[in-house]
Amino acid sequence: MKILLVEDATALLRAIELKLKKIGYDVHPCSDGRQALQELDAFAPDLIITDIMLPFVSGLEVLNAAKAKSKKIPVIVFSAMGQENAVEEAFLLGADDYVVKPFGLKELEMRIKRVMGTINADANS
């Protein structure tokens, strides 16, 4: 599964990238929204994980562009505490789930699986 990961905090970006690669996902990291928009077509992700606050182009714009391209691409957004309004807006734009920072990488993994509907599949296999 191909995941487009968008996060401007590069240390975090790197850690999540490694974690997801370790699990077996094909991860493409982007450190700003503009780059993410370019990668939407080039990388054709199955899932997008994006921070809301990004340089140049916000995570909400990335979400909007992804949903405009295909409503079927699931999107998980990262938010900081106190960004309830932005999270609400993200859901209105079609976000599938959100994770509040600080979060555990295990939690992120579970949310990815839930969004992709693979938890049951894993359990059955």
Place this chain on the structure above:
Amino acid sequence: MALYGLLSISDLLKPGFFYAVAAGFAVLIVVLLILIYWNLYKRKQAFFRPESFRMGFELWVSKLVLEDTQIPASRIPAKFAKHLKQRDKRQFALNSLIELKKSVAGTVGDKVVALYLELGFKADSIEKLDSPVWYKKVKGINELSVMKQEDMNARIFKLTNNRNKYIRREAQAAMFNFYGFRGLRFLNVLTHSLSDWQQLNLIEQLRPLDPEPIPGLSNWLYSDNNTVVVFALKLAEIYQCFEVHDEVVSCLTHEREEVRGQAAKTLKEIAGDATAAILCERYASETPRNKIVILNSLTAIAGDAQQPFLMKELDSGNDFLKLGAARVIVTCCTAGWGLLESKAAQQPLPFRNIYNHLRFELKR
């Protein structure tokens, strides 16, 4: 002058002299271009060298914190150890860890803290804490707070009442970050004002915590510091601290308008049987602003017993207060709409408008 002495005017006008000068300028321009290029090259190198260090460092940190084993100091690669002796790169690395710790929780977060300690960054943070320069001190407090270095609490606690508002604010947030509600004990000693912004920040920090009894709340309601009283009233409102009802009532007679207003607002959330009557009693002596606050609170807690008082308020001179009183009547009194309708029949202006407004407002 020497050159002028050697050359006559006619020599200066010869073509050979012009060629020599032009050649000299050309050489000068070439030298300048080389210098500019060299300067840009050096700057580029200076930009990309820390960038490559950062990328390498972050990759190493990410790998390390995702491993299942503990982090021994001996595993720090020599190339990083060498770089980390330089002040700017050290700060670079520390910022990366701080950034990561702010975003991740659980075992990975704990490993980031372990790495912070292994790399000796705590000493750097303490050095900043000791600095007489305010922004360095703030940075030091922030780093220790993010990395949960609770053993530094005594030193940070002393700064919660610092005369510099930025230091004070960061220290207060750190205490709160360490101990949650118990960290609010700095309110016992705070003599400087707690700005609205800082109050909002603290309330925002409290939000994810499970509610628990707030030690010291009743004392803060009697504080000499008005901003502490207002903040305590806000806490009592948000966490519905019924146990301080009587102390909040006593704040209705406070000398400061904002304290009285906040007390009236808080009482809405912790009201008892007699609260509505108490608010009605205080109403007459209040400022117009606080009268509106009281009427807003009464909207949630008044009953038929307050009807005579409210009917009297419909005849006050201020249309906002009339509207407020009418709102309480229609929401809290039996047959409130009928009372307002008959008032509108007797005195169409402004009561017909108020009636229609409330019909529209409460239908939404």
